[in-house]
Amino acid sequence: MQTEEMRLDGNAAGGALREVFAQEMTGAIATCAGCGSVSPVGALLEYGQGMGVILRCPKCDVAMMRIALTPGWVRLDASGITLLLSAFATLSYFNKADRGGHFAAWEHPELFAAELCAAFRWLR
């Protein structure tokens, strides 16, 4: 039975999602397999009761994700999601240089040094 009184938003599933993904996932972007709409996981509709939660699409009500927490196991069924996008939890810098290959430091040392400076600029 799923009533409006039992409904929360997807942010309430943050703890259960962290058990599966080992990082914050309520900001991840999920594409619904039912209607193709795109929503942050935190904006999905959560119905939780007992030992699990169901996250439903706010547009078409398809069950996008089911998480069951049992003693010793976490079970995730994400068959209602066609694509889940999540940013790296610890990535602080990314750039694809316009030149250089596998041995970029030997091929273009000035470019490699500039990239290192840019990557660690936030520490200054």
Ligand SMILES: [Zn+2]
């Ligand atoms: Zn949908």
